[in-house]
Amino acid sequence: MxxxxxxxxxxxxxxxxxxxxxxxxxxxxxxxxxxxxxxxxxxxxxxxxxxxxxxxxxxxxxxxxxxxxxxxxxxxxxxxxxxxxxxxxxxxxxxxxxxxxxxxxxxxxxxxxxxxxxxxxxxxxxxxxxxxxxxxxxxxxxxxxxxxxxxxxxxxxxxxxxxxxxxxxxxxxxxxxxxxxxxxxxxxxxxxxxxxxxxxxxxxxxxxxxxxxxxxxxxxxxNSYAIAPAFTSVTKTAYYGFATFFHGDGTPLAGAGSQGGRSVIARELLDSGVVLCQIDQADAETQRLMRTGQPNFFLTFDRLGIDPFTEKFPVTLLLEGTVRxxxxxxxxxxxxxxxxxxxxxxxxxxxxxxxxxxxxxxxxxxxxxxxxxxxxxxxxxxxxxxxxxxxxxxxxxxxTGGAGIRPAGSGAGGAGRAEALDVLRRQVHPYDKNYLRHGDRLRPALADLDAVWAGLRAGAAPAGGDLPRLRQAAAMVAHARWMYTSALARTESRGMARRQEFPGLDPAQFHRLAVGGLDRLWVRPEPVTGREVRELAVAS
CATH class of the missing domain: 3.50.50.60 (FAD/NAD(P)-binding domain)
Structure with a gap:
């Protein structure tokens, strides 16, 4: 048959x-x-x-x-x-x-x-x-x-x-x-x-x-980075509001538990590679509520025999980008x-x-x-x-699909998924590129991202099941280019967008930034609407 x-x-x-x-x-x-x-x-x-x-x-x-x-x-x-x-x-x-x-x-x-x-x-x-x-x-x-x-x-x-x-x-x-x-x-x-x-x-x-x-x-x-134990991928940043942080030798890491403390943690991780933590400021009832509310946070600790309330454990920062x-x-x-x-x-x-x-x-x-x-x-x-x-x-x-579907070039010499992921690891994941931002580091990172984007646009289209993975790589590169283009346009420190060479808030930049484009990117200011918000901004 x-x-x-x-x-x-x-x-x-x-x-x-x-x-x-x-x-x-x-x-x-x-x-x-x-x-x-x-x-x-x-x-x-x-x-x-x-x-x-x-x-x-x-x-x-x-x-x-x-x-x-x-x-x-x-x-x-x-x-x-x-x-x-x-x-x-x-x-x-x-x-x-x-x-x-x-x-x-x-x-x-x-x-x-x-x-x-x-x-x-x-x-x-x-x-x-x-x-x-x-x-x-x-x-x-x-x-x-x-x-x-x-x-x-x-x-x-x-x-x-x-x-x-x-x-x-x-x-x-x-x-x-x-x-x-x-x-x-x-x-x-x-x-x-x-x-x-x-x-x-x-x-x-x-x-x-x-x-x-x-x-x-x-x-x-x-540029959101979340605190996580170095031995797991669970990110429950709110719990670290009850924590004390330490250098690798066990001495307190000043400023790590304050507002903006993740910058302190990032710098210490860059300098020494080790930050320790202990959730030692939670009383017994808070500890009980933590375990009830987020049981998966404690699963790996329990398996490893670590009590995070009484013992120090190593932490890292994981990039959450536009998820958070x-x-x-x-x-x-x-x-x-x-x-x-x-x-x-x-x-x-x-x-x-x-x-x-x-x-x-x-x-x-x-x-x-x-x-x-x-x-x-x-x-x-x-x-x-x-x-x-x-x-x-x-x-x-x-x-409407471009990169990975309809090549802009002959298909020869284009970039693939592996090359795109390598550039993302080097130019987007590191704390000193994406979190502790400075124009002198953002501009060359953006240039590398632009180059790999051009390669993705020129490359040949894969078939069937390989296409979604390539499209995901292209989406991540596009995201990074929009991020860094907007970050360079905001020459102040507002909200999460901190610039080391522009540490202050600039009232003239009280606007949102729209961004778009693919091969050639653009960015423009958009006014903030809402009477209450404008009044608050002026008062501040």
């Missing part, structure tokens, strides 16, 4: 395509499906277990709807973020997060712990959270393709985003989806640093958005629309400046942003798709 030949490309249709299966993606998919859209979610891993949230616990920026409490919550980090936040957006995110957390309890039956007789909703256990989100969106009718990385966006003749292309790893088959709208919820970019759960976060969505003509913002605020930084795809509407019609962004793929300004929101603000922006983007995408009408899927489409 002759086997039926399999198609070389799987053709699919959906009203809304969501790219990414973390918190932002699942909330976007749920919202779009509830609005009546036929939704297809695509994950490069397995939706429910892939990504940093599914790998551990996270705090949540959950504040009761009391005006005084909300005002205090919004004001608490404005100076830290360089006053680049927008109070209106902060209020919207607090409202939506409050609603979504209550829905998690009522509809998804999430088992919040009870504290003083009331459910405690200021944190989530990532594995349980994402397991329930996967189940919830499936019940809502969302179709899921796991292990199916997207490789490029598709646009119609007017430049409106109208679908995606990708590859199904387990079937070794390419696919194409025609859609009414696309939500990019692909996460940030951690540059394969091995921070827990972050190696799937290679900045793919930002590359695809830029290839379609979208802009980015806040990319100078992308605030830069990402620039959004232009309340529904998280981008500058390209038909394209929406949510979660760490989108800029978080609107709620975090120029300083990381850590887990709590980022998790609130993920579920809220996912909700906004899912609703916006569903409405956009519905407005197109029945003929949306009959549009003539073309791909």
């Amino acid at each position: 002759t086997a039926t030949p399999q198609p070389s490309t799987l053709d699919l249709v959906a009203d809304v395509v969501v790219v990414g299966g973390g918190p932002a993606g699942t909330w976007a998919a749920l919202t779009a499906a509830r609005a009546g859209a036929d939704v297809l979610l695509l994950d490069k891993g397995y939706c429910g277990t892939s990504g940093p949230t599914a790998s551990g616990g996270t705090g949540v920026w959950y504040v009761q709807p009391d005006p005084a409490a909300r005002d205090k919550a919004m004001a608490s980090r404005e100076a830290l973020g360089g006053h680049l936040q927008d109070r209106r957006w902060m209020a919207r995110v607090l409202d939506q997060t409050y609603e979504n957390m209550n829905r998690l309890e009522a509809e998804a039956r999430y088992p919040f712990p009870v504290v003083d007789g009331r459910p405690h909703k200021r944190g989530l256990q990532g594995p349980e959270y994402m397991r329930r989100m996967r189940s919830w969106i499936k019940r809502a009718g969302v179709r899921i393709l796991d292990h199916s990385p997207v490789t490029e966006l598709l646009v119609d003749g007017a430049g409106t985003v109208a679908g995606v292309r990708g590859h199904r790893r387990q079937h070794d088959m390419d696919y194409r989806v025609r859609a009414g709208a696309v939500v990019l919820a692909t996460g940030g970019c951690a540059f394969l640093s091995k921070a827990l759960g972050c190696d799937v976060d290679t900045g793919d969505g930002a590359l695809y958005a830029a290839e379609a003509g979208a802009e980015l913002s806040g990319m100078e605020f992308s 930084g605030t830069g990402g795809i620039r959004i232009t509407g309340d529904d998280c629309a981008t500058t390209v019609p038909g394209l929406y962004a949510a979660g760490d793929a989108a800029t978080r400046e609107l709620v975090c300004g120029g300083f990381t929101g850590g887990g709590s603000h980022n998790s609130a942003w993920a579920m809220s922006s996912g909700t906004f983007a899912g609703g916006g995408a569903a409405a956009f798709a519905a407005a197109l009408g029945a003929g949306a899927h009959r549009r003539r489409l073309s791909g």
